[in-house]
Amino acid sequence: MSADRAEIVDLATMPLRQLNLALHRLRPDTNQTLWRIANPRGRHSVAVGVDVPVTIEIDGHVGYYCAGMNKQATVIVNGNAGVGVAENIMSGTVHVKGDASQSAGATGCGGTLIIDGNASARCGISMKGVDIIVRGSVGHMSAFMAQAGSLVVLGDAGESLGDSIYEARLYVRGKVQGLGADCVEKPMTDHHKAKLARKLTTAGIAGIDIGQFRRYGSARRLYHFHVDNVY
């Protein structure tokens, strides 16, 4: 198989388990580096657990947990993604061209998740190092209990952004409906502007005025037991 030829998989005929098994069996030096998946038809767990540097392009809407636990691979969804896209992503890139449902990038440890449309509630819940970039808006409780990484939102953020956040950097260009417990606005220094600019460049997003973003993060008041919080 030559490197420039794509593997074509039609999920209308190939069982999903067979596809995932084939992806899991790829060796790090595989020549099958480009996969095109047709007819996902909202199926759950498409291209989960891939651990090789290949590109997987999915044409259509996917169901839950697409590209979950992704390592090294680039997974592109030409459609919407259901609950938990790229959950626990370790590295690599997951790019959703449409909208993402709830808990996008949940517990993600590394890598990049790009969502061209909107993400609904709890985007980046318990994130642990992933960089999430949403070109649209995010729903309520996004970055809930976030521990590390960054959430960049070009649109608006819903209620209780960053509730019970430990760390992680949240950048929002639009309005924030409300901040959750222990999440506060922080100054946008040149250091942060430079970091944000790099993240946008990495995601292939140009022509955005960095000055329009505001930064939010942890006030670090919930780190330790506080006797006054006892009821």
Add this chain to the structure above:
Amino acid sequence: MCGIVGLFLKDPKLEPELGRLMAGMLGVLCDRGPDSAGFAVFGPGGRDTVKLTVRGDEATDFQAIARRLSEALGTRITAVGRHTHGVLTLPAAREAEAKAALGAVAPELALVGAGKRMELYKEVGRPDLVATKFGLGAMTGTHGIGHTRMATESAVTTDGAHPFSTGLDQCLVHNGSLSNHNAVRRELARDGLTFATDNDSEVAAGYLTARMHKGASLGQALTDALSDLDGFYTFVVGTESGFGVLRDPIACKPAVMAETDRYVAFGSEYRALVDLPEIDKARVWEPEPATVYFWERPH
């Protein structure tokens, strides 16, 4: 878990296809709710007639019941039997009398719904088999809602299956669980509503019926539900001319909608919508939490 679906047709050319499309949607959601299934279809109806959907068992002779009811009321009543359910069509003016007479003529039957156009079927069993037994695939109409149940709040019985109907041409399917249903049920009972089950979803149906009875539109009733009903819910509601969707403010239960020039569709998951006509060109989105969506047919 549970799965819910809804389909509201804008293009009359699709009306002969309603049952077939809904059966496909329900079948896909078997794995979200394998215990029981049900659906309500808004089909043809006369201006001066009303349809009562009653439930017996597989041996029930609905034609004989229609004959006995006709004699008791002195008017012509027709019946169409489908599996364990029968639809009795009678003059709308005689509805209350017919309901009373039914209790005397066939006390073993349960009344599951009434409406000018609504027919309501539900049964224990795998959703695709339930749909086949009732012949959903051949039904026609303007809109319908359906449910596949994984029971959490009450027993797996036909009574506990969805949809629930508490008013003429009004029905509801629910995914979730309400936490204040006992208190709301008591309040509604004080206002004269009766309930057939301990089910939380029946209370939601009763609540909307009570609001609409007091003059609220479907959209207003759903807006009121946001402040009066507590718990997790995604509701899909049907009335004679309308179709509505509401999710709780936490958006605990999944929901996907699709709209084209020809229809509006709802599914717990996108998988349920993939066989709808030209779904690739539909606008597909997740309904916002605590936001009322409803569509009305032009009169």
